[in-house]
Amino acid sequence: MIDVQRLRRSFGPVVAVDDLVFKVQKGDVLGFLGPNGAGKSTAMKMLACFLKPDSGTATICGHDIITDPIGVRQSIGYLAENAPSYNEMTVGGFLNFVCDARMIKGQARTKALDRVVPLCSIESVYHQTIETLSKGYRRRVGLAQALIHDPQVLILDEPTDGLDPNQKYEVRKLINGMAKDKCIIVSTHILEEVEQICTRTIIIARGKILVDSTPQALIEKHKCSLDEVFRKITSTKKTA
Amino acid sequence: MNGFLSVFKRELKGYFATPVAYVFLVIFLFFAGYLPFKDGFFEIRQAELRLFFQWLPWLFIFMVPAAAMRLWAEERKNGSIELLLTLPITINQAVLGKFSAAWAFLGLALLLTFPLPATIYYLGHPDTGLIVSGYIGSFLLAGGFLSVGSFFSAVTKNQVISFILSAAACGILVSAGMPTTVNYLSTMLPANVVGLVEMMSIQSHFDSILRGVIEMKDIAYFIILIVAWIGACTVVLEERKAA
Numbered sequence: 001m002i003d004v005q006r007l008r009r010s011f012g013p014v015v016a017v018d019d020l021v022f023k024v025q026k027g028d029v030l031g032f033l034g035p036n037g038a039g040k041s042t043a044m045k046m047l048a049c050f051l052k053p054d055s056g057t058a059t060i061c062g063h064d065i066i067t068d069p070i071g072v073r074q075s076i077g078y079l080a081e082n083a084p085s086y087n088e089m090t091v092g093g094f095l096n097f098v099c100d101a102r103m104i105k106g107q108a109r110t111k112a113l114d115r116v117v118p119l120c121s122i123e124s125v126y127h128q129t130i131e132t133l134s135k136g137y138r139r140r141v142g143l144a145q146a147l148i149h150d151p152q153v154l155i156l157d158e159p160t161d162g163l164d165p166n167q168k169y170e171v172r173k174l175i176n177g178m179a180k181d182k183c184i185i186v187s188t189h190i191l192e193e194v195e196q197i198c199t200r201t202i203i204i205a206r207g208k209i210l211v212d213s214t215p216q217a218l219i220e221k222h223k224c225s226l227d228e229v230f231r232k233i234t235s236t237k238k239t240a
Numbered sequence: 241m242n243g244f245l246s247v248f249k250r251e252l253k254g255y256f257a258t259p260v261a262y263v264f265l266v267i268f269l270f271f272a273g274y275l276p277f278k279d280g281f282f283e284i285r286q287a288e289l290r291l292f293f294q295w296l297p298w299l300f301i302f303m304v305p306a307a308a309m310r311l312w313a314e315e316r317k318n319g320s321i322e323l324l325l326t327l328p329i330t331i332n333q334a335v336l337g338k339f340s341a342a343w344a345f346l347g348l349a350l351l352l353t354f355p356l357p358a359t360i361y362y363l364g365h366p367d368t369g370l371i372v373s374g375y376i377g378s379f380l381l382a383g384g385f386l387s388v389g390s391f392f393s394a395v396t397k398n399q400v401i402s403f404i405l406s407a408a409a410c411g412i413l414v415s416a417g418m419p420t421t422v423n424y425l426s427t428m429l430p431a432n433v434v435g436l437v438e439m440m441s442i443q444s445h446f447d448s449i450l451r452g453v454i455e456m457k458d459i460a461y462f463i464i465l466i467v468a469w470i471g472a473c474t475v476v477l478e479e480r481k482a483a
Binding site: 082085088098102103145 | 245247250322
């Protein structure tokens with residue numbers, strides 16, 4: 001469902017994403033790993049059609065990110081890093097705005113809200129303005145926004161960052177629950193999370209893919225924990 | 241509901257969700273009433289709104305950039321632009337939606353000056369055509385300044401910088417057509433250049449609409465002004481949205 005073809009993007013002299021190639025199928029949960037500044041967010045921003053790649057392209061659900069960005073945006077749910085939203089709006093007002101923009105009307109809107117609000121457990125803050133919410137709640141509102149149109153493809157940039165352990169558990173359970181009939185890309189720094197939710201993992205550093213494998217295969221191959229695997233791969237490559 | 245309408249609705253609500261709208265309206269209406277009275281709104285003993293309309297460009301130089309500065313600067317500063325532009329909304333829809341919402345808000349502010357014309361109608365028999373054309377001109381003027389303001393709001397993440405730059409740009413647009421400026425320029429520039437500067441200024445076009453003559457060239461001036469600055473705003477945003 002996601003087919004990335006030689007995606008490349010640089011900022012001035014810094015190459016953030018270099019010749020990225022991978023495919024993600026339905027039912028896959030792809031864990032996007034890498035040290036800070038590896039290009040994870042840049043790659044995700046390009047897939048969400050926020051940034052234009054310098055070269056290369058990708059298709060998502062048959063829509064090309066360069067020729068049909070609106071089609072791509074319609075078929076994905078995207079949670080940006082730090083879950084930006086409009087601080088002066090209430091949670092309800094904000095979700096209704098997203099419904100407006102996604103053309104979810106009438107009955108369908110009521111249904112979507114009834115589904116997504118309990119799913120992300122934000123009933124209790126529904127009428128609060130977003131600026132009064134804690135970081136965890138904001139992220140859950142961001143997640144609700146990404147799920148509201150029940151997209152086929154989910155792109156989540158650090159969805160559990162800033163959540164407490166219970167909330168992290170909830171979000172992981174949520175992702176596992178949806179995994180079967182969606183195609184999900186998750187970026188994270190938490191490696192235990194990868195073991196729990198991801199069916200596949202890609203490790204990138206300095207914009208290049210270093211490993212494309214499954215968490216289990218990595219652990220078996222290197223005979224150590226994922227933490228150590230990550231350290232081995234990203235640090236040896238740096239000195240090489 | 242398409243992208244344009246959803247942005248328009250959210251933006252217009254946004255003015256009233258914060259104190260911005262109320263502070264703006266109170267200050268604007270106070271000065272819109274005070275300035276003509278200071279110049280003898282009653283003492284001239286004429287049933288007309290000329291004094292009111294004449295002050296508007298000067299008032300707008302400060303008020304319109306204040307309404308426009310948040311449009312994109314705020315969005316870029318707190319990162320919500322990444323949310324907005326990953327929804328199925330094109331950048332053109334977003335730019336036009338925001339611009340139109342702010343313009344509608346300024347239109348509302350203008351409508352709320354109704355006590356002035358109401359007074360005039362109570363006291364005498366003013367020329368309705370002049371008043372209508374005055375309001376049309378003022379609305380176009382607000383749109384012109386707003387397009388300048390939304391451009392500068394897209395240029396920087398800092399609302400204060402955006403305000404100062406757009407107020408300065410609007411000030412230049414108005415004062416370039418003032419007689420004092422024109423006289424000064426004519427001492428050192430050839431006459432046709434001075435004429436060009438005067439033609440590019442908002443003042444002469446606004447004045448001619450105030451006189452009750454709605455001519456194609458004046459309307460076209462404002463339309464070109466708005467389209468050009470809005471277009472530039474879109475280009476700049478496309479370049480800088482992620483920076």
